[in-house]
Amino acid sequence: MKYLPISSALFVKNRKKFTAQMKPNAIAVFNSNDIYPISADSTMPFQQHRDIFYLSGVDQEESILILFPDAPYEHQREILFLRETNEHIAIWEGEKLTKERAFEVSGIKTVYWLSDFEKILFELMTYAETMYINTNEHYRQSVETETREARFVKWWKEKYPAHNVAKSNPILQRIRSVKEQEELDLMQTACNITEKGFRRLLSFVKPGVTEYEIEAELIHEFVRNRSKGFAYTPIIASGNNANVLHYIENNQPCHAGDLILLDVAAEYANYSSDLSRTIPVSGRYTDRQKAVYNAVLRVKNEATKLLVPGALWKEYHKEVGKIMTSELLGLGLLDKADVQNENPDWPAYKKYFMHGTSHHLGLDTHDYGLLHEPIKANMVFTVEPGIYIPAEGFGIRLEDNVVVQEKGEPFNLMRNIPIEVEEIENLMNV
Structure with a gap:
């Protein structure tokens, strides 16, 4: 090992x-x-x-x-x-x-x-x-x-x-599903290795690189830091590939003006991390890309606050759906009629955000946890909202890994991994 x-x-x-x-x-x-x-x-x-x-x-x-x-x-x-x-x-x-x-x-x-x-x-x-x-x-x-x-x-x-x-x-x-401190430390190590891989990419990505070259940069950085490699099959989805939720071919060139949706993370000692970031091939987001990106980021930040002891899984996702609906209205992707006439079993926001917001994380990327029981302190969850717009040629997903606290907001194991638009642009244009 x-x-x-x-x-x-x-x-x-x-x-x-x-x-x-x-x-x-x-x-x-x-x-x-x-x-x-x-x-x-x-x-x-x-x-x-x-x-x-x-x-x-x-x-x-x-x-x-x-x-x-x-x-x-x-x-x-x-x-x-x-x-x-x-x-x-x-x-x-x-x-x-x-x-x-x-x-x-x-x-x-x-x-x-x-x-x-x-x-x-x-x-x-x-x-x-x-x-x-x-x-x-x-x-x-x-x-x-x-x-x-x-x-x-x-x-x-x-x-x-x-x-x-x-x-x-x-x-x-x-x-x-409830982690010991030693496990949280191992998961923090996995997240730290993931951070090193992601930062490496920010100086590497430019128009003309291929998705598989990005994959190669990541695996190099992961293994040199004592990881076996990816915690799960990596998703490196440029342009419209991001609108295929489980795109894993990773064989296309990255074009100027496009975004790359990265769902990639390292394991360490069999413990998983699980990261999503969406970065601009050319090093700058367009105004529209930035608007959608910041909407996803706001949903992630608000959803994170809801992960507290006693919260129920189904109710949590309903609340996140309300937050996402508000952002989609602000972006002009939904209008009030869409919301008023929505099917309760498949709300209007699902057209642009069709997957769940969170899952347990640990020894498995989709780790153990009984979804009908209340959330407890020291459970670890992903928080990964996304907005996918095939008509505009891009999709954005942002994801961090957080530890539920006895009191207060969850602790973000990925707090040091760049996520703000300005930080990513600055690092890509050094």
Whole structure:
């Protein structure tokens, strides 16, 4: 891993939060992700399952975590299983976790090789009444492949049909959505790396550069600052490409007078940042571009103030819709008749701002969080309004990452990343 070591104290706290919500005499199992094949002997770069990372800090394939807080013996209450390493593996694949190093990373004292898993699980199951299985229940999930976790669940149900079944995901949705200070520090690092990439672009962009050259500048800056790279597939959308919300081709030239919508950010230690900025190819915004830009910025600033403890997700988005409607009226994109005659299920503002304003952020870019429950302090959200005008050949989105505070306005993790029109123009014309 490129990132600096993380204190095992974070993962100890995370496990305590999870086990405190388990049913009596229950066991929970968490699996690493697979390494996914492409074809022949090629594979995708490994990405650890965020749940086992959150609970253990282990960031390698073929690892399993067992939590059994009511086990009869202390050494059975937290167990890690790792792929056995040896000199041959070290030569061909690099260093893997030893038992000693796994303890340093996770704070878990009991570590076995993976070959012992079925035997030890059998003993534990004779004591347990309930198994927590880790199914993916995120509101955006759309999984078509059979994961390592899914294969385990299928195997376990066949082998232990008499046990009760519970779900880990509702617990994880709650505890992962509220960040510890160590997590906020890691996310701040991700945002700081993103800032370095964005500032690099401001002196690089000019008429004639291509979207993929901008992508290359970003990945260079991210990796040289200990990031694996992009937290998500980057969107570098010049001109009318900005009106395709998930434009990821990034293969077009950037023309004088156009804007570039950038939705690009770095990860760090598996934690995501998520930035959107919209900059002028020629280094100056036109009056119309500036007017729309500042309208989006005002919506972002006002929407941020609404992210307070106790706020409800649906009501928050309704309020942001009202703010956006007012700005669109001011820009002449809507008139009063449009608003008076709007469909309540698809308000008039949705013609120009069709996506949500915010989502949870953390180990996943669209992180865990139960949307029907009130917002809490130390949740992290994006704030990302946009106005998209295909008829005028541009779209603008602005996005920061903010931490909900117990009192007062949210804390902006991207407070140092240029966003005001004058600041961006000045930096692009140094």
